[in-house]
Amino acid sequence: MDSVMRAAGMYLLLLIVFKVAGRRTLLEMNAFDFVLLLIISEATQQALLGNDFSFTGAALTIITLIVLDILLSFLKNHFPRLDLLLDGSPLILVENGQPLHKRMRKAGISSDDILSSARTAQGIERMDQIKFAILEKNGKIAVIPVESQES
Secondary structure (H helix, E strand, O other): HHHHHHHHHHHHHHHHHHHOOHHHHHOOOOHHHHHHHHHHHHHHHHHHOOOOOOOHHHHHHHHHHHHHHHHHHHHHHHHHHHHHHOOOOOEEEEEEEEOHHHHHHOOOOOOOHHHHHHHHHHOOOEEEEEEEEEEEOOOEEEEOOOOOOOO
């Protein structure tokens, strides 16, 4: 039972930490972020298993984490407010070429982040070429270009 309680506690802790860290955390992972994730996984393993390095303890921990994740997905599908609370909703960051600075600050997104996504996805070079830039629930920035006037 100790393994189940440790796994449930760690699941909730990680859920809260990544919610507070924001959507961008896993989207723009650099080498340092990757190393940090490895360190977190090692610390998580130690906290989950403690001194119980048995196959049974590990299996019970893994099963608990998977069941909690499935349960949470089920609850989010049946309770839209829970999904909104945990995953948020898409957030418009640029509208008709105008950056919405308050929203960008809240999301931890800079103009450079938006322009980088715009260059990568659409070949856009300037903010005024963006009709909408939207921070999606998965942390990616979707860019919709301004329609060209050529006909």
